[in-house]
Amino acid sequence: MVVLGNHDLHLLALAQGHVKSREDDTLGEVLAAPDRDDLLDWLRCRPMIHVAGNTTMVHAGLLPQWDIAAAQSLAREVEAELRGPRHSKFLETLYGPRPDRWSDDLSGADRLRVIVNAMTRMRFCTPQGVMEFDTKGETARAPEGYLPWFDVPNRKSAGSTIICGHWSALGLRLSPGLLALDSGCVWGGQLSAIRLEDRRLYQVSCGADANGPAPARPGRRR
Numbered sequence: 468m469v470v471l472g473n474h475d476l477h478l479l480a481l482a483q484g485h486v487k488s489r490e491d492d493t494l495g496e497v498l499a500a501p502d503r504d505d506l507l508d509w510l511r512c513r514p515m516i517h518v519a520g521n522t523t524m525v526h527a528g529l530l531p532q533w534d535i536a537a538a539q540s541l542a543r544e545v546e547a548e549l550r551g552p553r554h555s556k557f558l559e560t561l562y563g564p565r566p567d568r569w570s571d572d573l574s575g576a577d578r579l580r581v582i583v584n585a586m587t588r589m590r591f592c593t594p595q596g597v598m599e600f601d602t603k604g605e606t607a608r609a610p611e612g613y614l615p616w617f618d619v620p621n622r623k624s625a626g627s628t629i630i631c632g633h634w635s636a637l638g639l640r641l642s643p644g645l646l647a648l649d650s651g652c653v654w655g656g657q658l659s660a661i662r663l664e665d666r667r668l669y670q671v672s673c674g675a676d677a678n679g680p681a682p683a684r685p686g687r688r689r
Contacts, residue, residue, distance in 0.1 A: 468517045471549075472526035472633060473587040475510055479549075480558040482507050511549045515542035515586050522663060523624065527633040528589045528616040530569050530596045534623040541582045548579060568597045590634050592616050604636045617645050630661075641666065 478494050480486045482503075488494070497506060516525045516538055523529075529538050548557040560576040561583060569581050584598060591599045591613040599613050606615045615637070616622075617629065625644060632649040639659055640647040646666075652658040652673035660669045 468524065469513050470517055470524055470526055471510075471513050471515055471587065475513070476558070476561060476583065476587060479507060479511055479554075480561060483555045483558050485555075485559045486562065511554060512546075515545050515582075518627075521627055522630060523627045524630040526587045526631065528585060528631060529622075529624045529629065530585045530589070530592065530598075531594065531616070531619040531622040531624075532569055532596050533585075535627050538586075538624065542586065545579055545582050545586075564598075564600050567599075568595065587633070589616050590637075592619065594619050603634075606637065617647075639668075641668070 477486065477489075477492075478497065481488060481492075481494060482498060497503065500506060516523060518524075518535060518539060523535055523538070525538070533541065548554060557576075557579065561580060563580060564584070566573065566577050566581050567584075569585070573581060584600070588600055589598050591602055591609050593612055594614070596619075597613075599610055602608055602610055602613075606618075609615065628644050628646065630646045630648065632647070634647065635649045635651040635654060635656070637647055637649065639650040639657075641661070646661055648659045648661060650657040650659040650670065655674045657670040658673055661667065662669070
C-alpha cells in the first residue's frame with residue numbers, strides 16, 4: 468500500500484504548473500515519460516492514510532484531536548478532491564502554513580490545507596494541535612511549547628500503532644505505538660522496511676559506497 472506524502476503532492480502540483488521545480492528535484496523522468504498522464508493519475512488516486520486493524524499508515528502524522536475514525540473521514544475529503552474533476556484547482560490552493568491548527572469550523576481550501584499539512588508535513592505541534600513547519604531537526608530542537616506530534620499527551624490516535632516516515636532527522640524509531648521508518652536514505656543513510664507480523668526490521672544501505680541493490684539485512688528492534 469502507498470500513501471501520499473509531501474513530495475508526491477509536489478510532483479502533482481508541478482505537473483499542473485502550480486509550483487516551480489526545486490534544485491533538488493529528481494522528477495524530470497516522470498514528467499517526460501510517455502505514460503506521464505497515466506502515472507500522475509495513478510498517483511493522485513492513492514490514499515492519504517491506510518488503516519488495517521490496529522495499524523495506521525500516514526506519511527507524516529496526525530493531529531492530537533483526531534482519532535483514527537476522524538482521520539479517515541478527513542483523509543477522504545482530500546482524496547475526493549484529488550480524484551475529482553477539480554483536482555487542478557485543489558493543487559493550486561494547497562500550499563501555505565495557514566491555518567496552522569485544526570477547527571471543525573474550517574471549510575474550503577483552509578480545511579483541506581490543514582488536513583494535508585498535518586498528514587504530509589507535520590513534525591512538531593503543541594498539545595492544542597498548533598503546527599510548526601520551520602524546524603526539521605531532532606526532537607531536542609523542538610521550539611518552546613512544541614512537542615513531536617507523537618509525544619503529545621492524550622493524543623486521540625494513541626490506541627493505534629502509527630507507521631510514518633517524513634522525518635529523516637528523527638531517524639529510525641520503533642516503539643509499541645510508533646514505527647517511524649525514515650532512516651535517511653536520501654542523505655546516504657538506510658532504506659528501512661518492517662514486517663508487521665513480528666516487527667522484523669530490514670535495511671538496505673543508500674550510501675555512496677553501496678554497489679547496487681544489496682541484500683536486505685535483517686535485524687530486530689523493539
